[in-house]
Amino acid sequence: MCNKIKRVFIVLSLCCIYINAQAQEQEKIDEEDVVALDVLKKNQLDLELGFGMTLFNSKDNAISPNLYHGLGLGSQFKFIWLRPNSKNYFRGRFQYANLKIDQYFLASATAYKGDFDVIHLRKFNFIPLDKWRFYLGVNLNFSGHYRSYPHLRNNSDGYEISSSLGLAIAFDRTFTLWKRKFGISYIGTSPLVNYAIRPAYTPLGYPAGFLEDGVFNERDEGLAEALLKSGEFGSLNNLIRLDSELALTFHFNKNKNSIRLIYAWEYYNYKSIKESSLVNKSILFALVTAL
């Protein structure tokens, strides 16, 4: 399945490159349209709703030394507020997948992941390319990733919860091809400081706060409170995360709506006593409408 996703990506990338090359040749034709689109997008609020497939790869060393992977569903909503010199995103992304390992057919897991991002970007043309607009900004991210391993009875839960503040970069351009308006856009984010929560240690998976308050509750009451106070502040020393979203947009000529093909890729590595890593890739098909 990984290879299939790669092939799709390669095709998508080649399309982007081809389209870019074509667009070069049509610069004169483009100019008028680009200007028109720019005018259109000033102070504009868009809503994007996307749905598609996600490929999960997760390794949680507190649970298993094996890589769990599987195909699942992904969805995303995004409010995009475009201003002349800035872009603002409020993005929610939800993913679900059934996972397995290659070595053993009875080992399985179910993964749920949710992310909320607030991204503020300012236009910043640090690379002198006429047709491209570059942005730099900040990203506030709230992320939760929960995995259930039903065959591991007493510690069947794996999780990471984090909130982080980091950098965001973006670029985009619009162009006309075959008399149709298209756009390419990219957003990448990476946290610099974070507050992250992960089970204290294997193999029981209690939150660290649960092991420090002097009381062992056999009924597992108070775990939520212990969980919330179990987090640790850190930087790149404990959480490395890269989130990347490449989109190809097709604008309808008759109205302000558009459709968008999104390739989202995410990697994180949380270095606790037993580290946890994740790579997931999504292909989403989205509808974008101006509000």
Added chain:
Amino acid sequence: MKYIKWFFLCVVCFLTAACEKVLIEDDLETDPMTVFETLWNFTNEHYTFFDIKKEAFGLDWDEVYTRYRSRVNSASNQLQLFDILAEMLNELKDGHSNLFADFKTSFYNIELKYPTNFDFDLVRRNYLVDGDVPTYNTIGGYSWAILEEDIGYVRFSSFGQSTYQIDYIISEFLAKEVKGMILDVRGNGGGFSSGPAYLMGRFIKEKTAVGYTLVKTGSGPDDWSEPLNTFVEPLGLNFDKPVMLLTNRGCYSATSHFVEYMRHLPNVTTIGDWTGGGGGTPGNWELPNGWSFRISADAFHGITGWNIEEGSPPDIEVADDETTQDIDEIIERAILELQ
């Protein structure tokens, strides 16, 4: 300008196409030696009762490595490997240690080493019957009756069952003004860890400290959490008359916890044999070939600091004479104590 653009596109391609094979560490090999090493190492780093096992029967985990490692080679097939690993885990003599594969599950049963000291069929036929009419009732995991001596008898077979029905039984005992209760947990192999606190809540009138748990928090031998105290709060109907708690080696895991909680109460007397132990909550993990296993990952100590892994002693040690087909000596002693 042209080169900048292509360079830029390459960067984007890298950021978006990076493959998990590069970013996530490789899985371990699945050959028999690696699987063996992983199990031994993980147990070495996480198992919580090496000290008490060494004291009880001289367990030397390094010596175990040497002995079993020589039996594993690259030609070992799945069945052979499973049996070697299972045998190695059983060196811990811990009922909470298991190896799970699709074709087999290994286990260690501590009670097989000791006399049974319990036969519920004998109890039913001789204590809970009037002629050929049973005098006992059952609900959930409970069987109960009021004996001829005006003593309430309750057997609780598993902490895998709900405990709340004890309130109905206590209300009947109180209404009939029984002299006391025989609470028989012999052969109760445990269940939910919350059960002992729920059941004990009926025998106390105020919040009571019953012990503490140490949880392994790292791979080093001294990586333990601080002692985490366990408290039990009053719950449901209260029974404050004398209680004879019947125990044997079949009392394991949650039941061992329950007996250790209860045996320090002033109105409770434990009669029978030692409990079986099982003082650690078992935690599961996986091996590189996907099999899973579990070992004890924390250690409960009673209010006096007693580590219950090898069992708790009874207040009155009584053995059941298996040659007598109609008498349960442990119940007889409990009746005697209550009279």
